[in-house]
Amino acid sequence: MHQKHISPSSRCPRYNHDYEDTDHIFLRYPLAGRIWQRLRIAVPDCTDELWDxxxxxxxxxxxxxxxxxxxxxxxxxxxxxxxFCFIDRHSATSIRRMIADLDL
Incomplete structure (x- = not known):
């Protein structure tokens, strides 16, 4: 968000201690970690490794x-x-939505 000039800071707006980059958002963000854990997928060190x-x-x-x-x-x-909406989704909700999308 910082690179797009949407946010004045490069820090995660929810977890001020972390730099907000793709690895943080998709791997280290707490909700992301819970989703990967529920899917039983080991979280790699960086997003580039997800493809493999x-x-x-x-x-x-x-x-x-x-x-x-x-x-x-x-x-x-x-x-x-x-x-942006202050809605805290449970990881199970996100997974149910994934399944619904796959069912289309």
């Missing part, structure tokens, strides 16, 4: 990019709901 989580021989491999984008979108949506 699944074994190349896994049946999930062909659709993993779509699934990953959906997970990241729901984390982003929940983060924005909390930051």
């Amino acid at each position: 989580i699944h074994d190349p021989l896994s049946p999930m491999r062909p659709i993993w990019p779509f699934i990953l984008l959906l997970i990241l979108w729901k984390i982003w949506d929940a983060r924005n709901a909390k930051t």
